[in-house]
Amino acid sequence: AQKVTQAQTEISVVEKEDVTLDCVYETRDTTYYLFWYKQPPSGELVFLIRRNSFDEQNEISGRYSWNFQKSTSSFNFTITASQVVDSAVYFCALSAAGTASKLTFGTGTRLQVTL
C-alpha cells in the first residue's frame, strides 16, 4: 500500500522568508513517481513537478526547489523568498510507475504568506 505523510498542517511565514514543506512517503514499488500540486482557494490543483524514483537529482525552478532523498523516503519542497501569491494548500502525491496510475495524496500543508 502507498502512503504519503505531510506532517505540517499549516505554516505561516512573512513575505520574503524561505519555507520548506515536508513530504514523507511509503511504497513497496521499486519504481514510482512523486508529485507536488498547489491548490489555491479557487480549488483547482495546479501541477508543479513530477520526479521519477530513479532520478535523485534536486531540481530548481525559479523560487521553487525540490529535494528528493530516497534513503529517507522524503521529497521536500522549498520556496525561496516567499510571496503572498504563494499562499495555498500544497499537496505531495505518489503514484506507481506505469501509465497514468492513480495518485495517492497526503493531507496537504496550508501555507499562509503575509506582508
Added chain:
Amino acid sequence: DAGVTQSPTHLIKTRGQQVTLRCSPKSGHDTVSWYQQALGQGPQFIFQYYEEEERQRGNFPDRFSGHQFPNYSSELNVNALLLGDSALYLCASSLLLVTDTQYFGPGTRLTVL
C-alpha cells in the same frame, strides 16, 4: 490550449437523490480520473476511464459509477446520496501512453443536505 473543464461548479442535493458531474479533458488527452476531496483532506481516487472503460478503481462503493464518451469526456454518477458525499469532486486528465502527469480541473463542489 483548453485545460480540463468541469460542470457544474456547484451543486446542492438532498439525501437519497442522484447526481451527475461532467468533465472534459485537456485537449489531446485520452484518460480521465476522478477524485473526491473532503474538506481539509487530500483528494481520494475514485476511478479512471480509458477507451470508454473503467481501468482502475479506488475504494468507493458501487453507488459511484462513471462513463467515458468517444470524445474522451466523462461523467461521474452518484446514486442514493449520503451526507458524507459532500465534497469537492475533481477530474484529472492525462495521456495514457505518454505521461504519468495528471492535470486537474477546477472541481465541482457537491453539498448534500
